[in-house]
Amino acid sequence: MQSLHVDLGVRSYPIYIGENILSEDLLAPYIYGRQVMVVTNETIAPLYLDDLRKCLTKFQVDVTILPDGEAYKDLQHLNQIFDELLSKRHNRTTTLIALGGGVVGDMTGFAAASYQRGVNFIQVPTTLLSQVDSSVGGKTGVNHPLGKNMIGAFYQPQLVVADISVFKSLVDRELSAGLAEVIKYGLIYDEAFFCWLEENIERLLARDSEALSYAVYRSCEIKAEVVAQDEREGGIRAWLNLGHTFGHAIETHQGYGVWLHGEAVAAGTMMAASLSQKMGCISSDELNRIRLLFEKSNLPVIAPDDMTPEAFLSLMAVDKKVLDGRIRLVLLESLGRATVTDDYPQDQLNAVLQGQ
Amino acid sequence: MQSLHVDLGVRSYPIYIGENILSEDLLAPYIYGRQVMVVTNETIAPLYLDDLRKCLTKFQVDVTILPDGEAYKDLQHLNQIFDELLSKRHNRTTTLIALGGGVVGDMTGFAAASYQRGVNFIQVPTTLLSQVDSSVGGKTGVNHPLGKNMIGAFYQPQLVVADISVFKSLVDRELSAGLAEVIKYGLIYDEAFFCWLEENIERLLARDSEALSYAVYRSCEIKAEVVAQDEREGGIRAWLNLGHTFGHAIETHQGYGVWLHGEAVAAGTMMAASLSQKMGCISSDELNRIRLLFEKSNLPVIAPDDMTPEAFLSLMAVDKKVLDGRIRLVLLESLGRATVTDDYPQDQLNAVLQGQ
Known part of the structure; x- marks a missing residue:
């Protein structure tokens, strides 16, 4: 223990x-x-x-x-x-x-x-x-x-x-949904953990106890470290919401429970990562590694077909991270490090919302 | 101001x-x-x-x-x-x-x-x-x-x-209901303020600005002093609930809103004061002064006719002040000082619940 x-x-x-x-x-x-x-x-x-x-x-x-x-x-x-x-x-x-x-x-x-x-x-x-x-x-x-x-x-x-x-006794779909958040910890805070996940994704999906214990331990450790620095989400804690502003919009639009939270976070994280890549913060090779890891985890990497950019923007506007009308997003500054910003090119966000 | x-x-x-x-x-x-x-x-x-x-x-x-x-x-x-x-x-x-x-x-x-x-x-x-x-x-x-x-x-x-x-623009009944809590502050914390209320009750009922300002100021001052000592109600803050365990039972039994909160607190405070008098903490003269001040304030001094002791005990058992099954009560230690206790003679409580 x-x-x-x-x-x-x-x-x-x-x-x-x-x-x-x-x-x-x-x-x-x-x-x-x-x-x-x-x-x-x-x-x-x-x-x-x-x-x-x-x-x-x-x-x-x-x-x-x-x-x-x-x-x-x-x-x-x-x-x-x-x-x-x-x-x-x-x-x-x-x-x-x-x-x-x-x-x-x-x-x-x-x-x-x-x-x-x-x-x-x-x-x-x-x-x-x-x-x-x-x-x-x-x-x-x-x-x-x-x-x-x-x-x-x-x-x-x-x-x-x-x-x-x-x-x-966890069904496969729930296991995958959990992996979306595990992968997120690597992306926002620990590149080495992201690499470990790339190497161990098959063991995790096969429910290897040792691999799962480590993944849970390291994820909790990262989250505890972040929360201890910022319990009420004034700063760094917002990093934990990578993919969540897009993801919450997907969950609300589809009806709660149609997409699992982790599934929406995976697709949302890909949208955040795409915007980060368009802005030059991560390379297209890194973007592909992220996509591949989500795909291997049997997670969606694109938003639902029926969601228009207008639907996204309308739902994202009520997100808790909105301050005085401007949508703040958690993006990747690099692989293993997040940033919170409302300073991004609107046309690049629109392209991401259109699935480009 | x-x-x-x-x-x-x-x-x-x-x-x-x-x-x-x-x-x-x-x-x-x-x-x-x-x-x-x-x-x-x-x-x-x-x-x-x-x-x-x-x-x-x-x-x-x-x-x-x-x-x-x-x-x-x-x-x-x-x-x-x-x-x-x-x-x-x-x-x-x-x-x-x-x-x-x-x-x-x-x-x-x-x-x-x-x-x-x-x-x-x-x-x-x-x-x-x-x-x-x-x-x-x-x-x-x-x-x-x-x-x-x-x-x-x-x-x-x-x-x-x-x-x-x-x-x-406050209706008379609401003014009286507020006076119940004002009187409570004198009872639990400040005998001199209780005496001031006895002397100034007519001015208050006549809505004299100066008297009302003082009553509001002194009440808030007492409450602020108590709360500053005990924000989460681990100790002295419970004094503020004088009459409230009985009063909440009355409000719940009658249906929320039938009795105003202050009315239920007045009748409940009389029950707490009666038990305090039976236990020898205040004199029967002091009990009469309390009753007279509530009566002058046009407040009820007895519980509703249709409430049995069983109804009281059943409703009081879900009160937040119950700890492990024993009903804790706020009583008067003397005029101007409260105490919280679960150490009272059950037969004296029963007598109070029967309106004796």
Whole structure:
């Protein structure tokens, strides 16, 4: 078992990474009252809920089972968690445990931030994407029909347990979606990690434990390093959104859940990388390496056919990174380093939005 | 114009108190972007919205008008604010201004805490209750059918403008409801202020500007002092909830909005004071003085006829102050000093719940 420390002052917390590591000894020290509310979904519950219950023998355990999918990440389903908490009379010493992917983690985190104005929160992410992305950094929230993640809070868990044994039951499409974020970490922060991914992509797709453990560890380490420098996203943290401004527009346009988040991020990252190449920041050879790695990972590298540049611009205009009307984009300064800018040639952006 | 400083480190903010003080010069320095969303309700909008607009000539001003009343302080109506923000494309530099009473303030504050994970927030409270209570301390949120204020956040405004000229249009019942919280400050923290209220209650009810200004100032000062010592309610801040555990039960039982919050607090405070007297902490003479002051303020001093002790206990069991099943109560240690305890004779509590 490996561990990482996310350094956020009084809000610091550990991440444990390893195979078959979930246990009462690991969890119990981070549960302060006697009540626990496990939040999961209808897909994950049959797979892992019993295992988790066996680690909570000392506590009053209640469970909220959400429907599965990004389409249900809204205020209405958030309220389902509050309904359960109140009907089971959970008080402010309760602990919420998110057992699931990014949607479950984001919703449980926001419920924990908001229930009685803040209760204890533990993440047990069950997908690659949630282990490397949403479990680190404290971004929680739900979607609004007019924009993704528009309602939420910064709220840190007490503990994250990333058990890689869950990958055995992860469907291929979800594994690929997670790899999109893993690749992103190499692109924005660590060229050597990007090269390692190029060399090890087949092992990762074959679910080699050692390779997956390393990929999760290094991804969490990069994210923790970035977040520790900039918890509230005033600067460098925005790098983590490489491909996300384009990607969120794709997700919103297609309807939440039609494209997986990681799929939209892959196509969005290719758009950001294309613009970076047009601006001379990366070479066409590097652009091709990025495309090839996404393709090998079975990820989309172009936007949906039916999305016009106008649709992109309209949806991107409500993105959280817009400041006073000008769309700010995360681009590559070089392979392994990102930059945030609103200084790019509009005609080159238009060309990218037209798929050129 | 008087001013107070709420001392919360990086989250500190000023409160300005006075007659006809709302102006662009006062507001503009606290608005950082060019977008403003005013949140108000259908009762307040016709009275003050134009005045406020005249103070925002330099900004893009959009408005959300909520229905009036505690019955609409829920997630569904909170979403109305998000709908407006997103359809008018407000970005994370926007400023939300709450123009209204406690319900508008609590909802706007929670919307500001949650929109894009936190945007700028200004309070312009238009009732006595909201000027002395909800505008200080950063408690924001909405109700759930099973419990009051169960969903929310601690979130501080940048600025509070308490313009006492609004009292001219305040209905008598709302003025009285506000006095309940004013009296509470004397009871928990300042015996001399309680005596001043006994001497000046007629002037306050006659809406004497000088008396009202002082009552607002001293109430905010006490609350600011308490909150600065204990922002997240680990200790002394709970004193502010004198009468609220009983009062919330009354509000939830009667249906939100049937009793005004201040009315429920008055009856609840009498119940807490009665228990304190039974326990020998205050004299029966002091209890009578408290009852008389509430009565002079045209406030209820007993719980609704149809509430049984069982109904109270059941509703009080979901209160945020419950820890591991034992109901903690704010009681009076003496006139002018509160205490939080779960150490009280159950039979004396039962007697109070039976109206004895």
